[in-house]
Amino acid sequence: MKVVVSSVLADNQDRALEFYTNKLGFVKKRDILLGGEASWLTVVAPGDANGVELLLEPDSHPAAGPFKKALVHDGIPFTSFGVDDLGAEYQRLRTAGVHFTQPPVDMGPVKTAVLEDTCGNLIQLAQKVS
Numbered sequence: 001m002k003v004v005v006s007s008v009l010a011d012n013q014d015r016a017l018e019f020y021t022n023k024l025g026f027v028k029k030r031d032i033l034l035g036g037e038a039s040w041l042t043v044v045a046p047g048d049a050n051g052v053e054l055l056l057e058p059d060s061h062p063a064a065g066p067f068k069k070a071l072v073h074d075g076i077p078f079t080s081f082g083v084d085d086l087g088a089e090y091q092r093l094r095t096a097g098v099h100f101t102q103p104p105v106d107m108g109p110v111k112t113a114v115l116e117d118t119c120g121n122l123i124q125l126a127q128k129v130s
Helices: 013-023 064-073 086-095
Strands: 005-010 027-035 038-044 053-058 079-082 100-106 110-116 122-128
Touching: 005 013, 005 064, 013 027, 013 038, 013 053, 086 100, 086 110, 086 122
Parallel strands: 005 053, 079 122
Antiparallel strands: 027 038, 038 053, 100 110, 110 122
């Protein structure tokens, strides 16, 4: 068993796609219309077309809004992405206009930073410290 799809809840799939591709650098993999305005919309890491897909999932379920707001209120990231050089990613993304709620912090075996994804989620970036 292995993870093949993970998701983030997006209040706007177009805005999510723009952010996750143009700001974070992911690559669009699938965009399958499901009916109405929703799509099965996924992105993957660049250079890893067959890797884990990140589903930019519509947050239309009534529980999604309160859940996301509670996490943001408490400063809890919805998910975490690994990076090789947190300092460089932090600078690159800040230059691109990404808002961080937590700058890079040493946390023992990892360094972390937390950003807002423009879709109502906090996302943690993490670098393993060798």
